[in-house]
Amino acid sequence: MKKTARILCAVLALAMIAALSSCGSVKLKILDSAYANEDYAICVAKDNTELLDKINKALADLKSEGVVDKIVNKYISGASADYSFQQNVASDAKELVMATNAAFPPYEYYEGSKIIGIDADLAAAIADKLGMKLVVEDVEFGSIIGGVQTGKYDMGMAGMTVTDERKESVNFSDTYATGIQSVIVTDKSKITSVDDLSADGAKYVVGVQQDTTGDIYATDDFGDSRVIRYNKGADAVQALINGKVDCVIIDNEPAKAFVATNNG
Numbered sequence: 001m002k003k004t005a006r007i008l009c010a011v012l013a014l015a016m017i018a019a020l021s022s023c024g025s026v027k028l029k030i031l032d033s034a035y036a037n038e039d040y041a042i043c044v045a046k047d048n049t050e051l052l053d054k055i056n057k058a059l060a061d062l063k064s065e066g067v068v069d070k071i072v073n074k075y076i077s078g079a080s081a082d083y084s085f086q087q088n089v090a091s092d093a094k095e096l097v098m099a100t101n102a103a104f105p106p107y108e109y110y111e112g113s114k115i116i117g118i119d120a121d122l123a124a125a126i127a128d129k130l131g132m133k134l135v136v137e138d139v140e141f142g143s144i145i146g147g148v149q150t151g152k153y154d155m156g157m158a159g160m161t162v163t164d165e166r167k168e169s170v171n172f173s174d175t176y177a178t179g180i181q182s183v184i185v186t187d188k189s190k191i192t193s194v195d196d197l198s199a200d201g202a203k204y205v206v207g208v209q210q211d212t213t214g215d216i217y218a219t220d221d222f223g224d225s226r227v228i229r230y231n232k233g234a235d236a237v238q239a240l241i242n243g244k245v246d247c248v249i250i251d252n253e254p255a256k257a258f259v260a261t262n263n264g
Contacts, residue, residue, distance in 0.1 A: 028258070029259060033193050043144070045170060046149075062129070071122050075106035085134075095133050097137060098153065099153035103232045104254055107119045108158060119158065159251055182251070183197070183247050207249075209232060
């Protein structure tokens, strides 16, 4: 998957990410080896099986119609988009409230005052299938599952990985994308592979976005004392630039965007 002008321009529009470019004296890179592979899905309250069934039916239709591929290709490879969503929603349509954390390009991020990205477009396409009006709420990542559990939000989409721990709290839809957890380091780092992090005697400190799978995996693998948590991925990357952590573990597509922005 290639970096594109579309993704770079959108990422540069984010204030937190754009701030990284001012630190261009420190170059960043992504390790060649992946840290982990994972599946992304939509979370729904356990007692809302009716909505889950509808979402899965909509996803199946959108996959078979090629819409999911079009959405992904728009944001990943820069393919032209020949679709539009939420154009003919009835004025009295029921709302479909989606919780997200809009600091995770290309899945969800701001373009001006609007939240766009793979998840935002896919949620809009699902809402159209259900005849509903999509409402997107930007919240802390760690509060998404709790909000879905209590019914504050109908569903959560935030590049969210399906894990056994999360499945204890919410149900997940069918998978709509596959993600990779990557490791970002500085170009002068002594960390040359993922194996270096778990080598005998390794004491490298890992930066992560709190409550993400990067946080969960790193804590399980390296222990709480070697993990520093940040509210946003951009904050973790800034800490790497400032020498407060030795690496950052984060999803691959945001990783590429952060590295491209910082390296100019």
